[in-house]
Amino acid sequence: MKSEAVRAVVQQVAQAFADEPLLVDTFARCYPNTLETAIQWESDGLPFVLTGDIPAMWLRDAAAQLWPYLPLCREDAGVRALVAGVIRVQARQLLTDPYANAFNALPSGAGHAGDFPERHPLVWERKFELDSLCYPLRLAYGYWQQTADLEPFRGDFRAALHRTVQVMRTEQRHAELSAYGFHRPGPVPITDNLPNQGRGYPVAVTGMVWSAFRPSDDGCALNYHIPGNMMAVVELGHLAELAGMLDEPELAVEALALRAEIRTGIERYGTVEHPEFGRMYAYETDGLGQHVLMDDANVPSLLAAPYLGYVAADDPTYVSTRRFVLSAANPYYASGAFARGVGSPHTPPGHVWPIGLAVAGLTAETAAERRELLDMLLCTTAGTGLMHESFHPDDPQMFTREWFGWANGLFAELVLLEMRDAGKTII
Template structure:
């Protein structure tokens, strides 16, 4: 099977580049085209079963989260492009099969090769690159499936999406009571403490709250506390989509179960996942344990607190989101940096003082100010170290000091923002009604 390797003939791209050129910076459109073409030409691998395997860039494995976000900007290009539609369906089918195979795994091999991030991990499944359980790894393919349906009207993937959702709902319910019902463990003997879970692989103790537990963050770093707040809100949004898809294929019992679980997650976050900050008022915590502990920070990886309008149907004008946003984009957040080259959110996953282009793009996309979106786009162009590509992170004072020269998720987020600035993005697919 052959999939498209360029978007240069797509009419939406033609118009987007024309509009971006009209802003007086030709690199805006050039970089948009380069980022989208790079994903298609270099990260997509057609498989014999008709599915598509997607590498992250310079790591040869397929992450459920990354492969979803890498494809999100193409949703804006699908209406008259059947070839791109077929590609996204092929990726979705691959993701559905991976979740059915092992819903706790976050990253997979293309074949049962036995390749792994660490050969000594407890999981010895030859299909699994890594079994770091992250709530968002299950949420993002469901978000992509629902947004694909909304963007194209095609429903041929819905039966498999709904079957996958049964697995996800069951697992998320199990992990609402992680201490008593979960058999999941993760132990890695070598590496930093963020690469393993304490307490014999069970993670730090949690009390039952109604939220669903996660071993690891979207950064693949271990959670300090087991309830990651943005991941739970992202899961609730994914469940909204599940309920709609299930209703469409007349799976009313699953639709009701998904809607009920979404309500439980949101209620639990409201009760246990917010704190009163002395300067910013009522804000979302990043992680909690239900035992009185809360971590106040944000991470550049999505779902993040900053990205809640983008991934969790939180309106960008919501007062609690705005209060949280002010915290995240301030020195009060230990992962926020301001330097001579840029300012933005970083991650404990990368060196101190490093800002993530993903977070710069998210700050632009979730702003209600068009001028701020354009400012974020300029910042991304100005900090690419002349490479024409986005990196995982760069030093706040010197963009030539960067991590990961080839990181497709960051390229996708540039494309999302550039299309949005051009007025041709996916905003209608994720923006909640105020």
């Protein structure tokens, strides 16, 4: 899919950074990447967004990949129709299975659908990740902010709002109320199965929402994922606002009540007093006194809390958390000759993720810090001009996933922020 509005943005970046050909060329590859390479059309004429080199549509990735295009919805009818179509598709996906994280295309797609006959044929993977319920809300609310158009929110979307709140309510009391579990038979990576025959370890009732998997698609060690719950707080506020506009006042009240319970749970159970960094957020907890202290590059992350709208960047607890995350105390922070930043247990040890670098830039305390992170991204593409999933900070030629739309989109967001702050853009 081509877009004149996207082409115009690329031209604006080329003019603004005329003396930086590497930045201009990398942006020209990354910004249109999802639009030009990852959009397919389903049998009913609605769009299907590939994450890149995997032929499936993730709720999270698809919403994040389209995020940099939202301002174009005001002027480009094609982009507007695309985003509106994805909102409709994601509503249908949530109603198909609100515990799934990724889906096949209509009519049955390809890949894993036949592996587990009890699963719906449209489901690629049924890993329950709290952020998978949140990202469609983020995209829908962002679309409405840009367009004031409520048309995509009729029909399935309204029902999906109810289903989202229902599932979150159920998973506040997972052991008591939920039938969900995840346990694949046979020899599979340990991160692909939950203990206790797929039910997870015991947790206390905290007000937070239980999650089986992290945004990396790896299993949670402790099943209250703090960044995911932070995102839920923000998006339940958006859900309440949309519900009000759709004449669903009871749903709006319920969403705000749930939001308050989750926030209270995060602040009560999701923080620790670290001997070096002070009061900071944990990555996961069970509500029983155990905490996982780390961060993972995949968003939602602790580092991304201001980017997602949970706290301000100068919030004292966040500042302490950020210091921890961007230090050797975080077991998934790595440093080398070309870059330093957050990685993930999902990829080889010692690797840095471009997503982590971009999020650090998008939440940077100073313009100089943001520019340093942007330069790291520019010099670590291994000559491809595209972002990867991860790379070795001493040798960017060692990378995972050559085609990864989410990372390309976040890099583009960072460039556009750099441009706006310099007063160089009219976007």
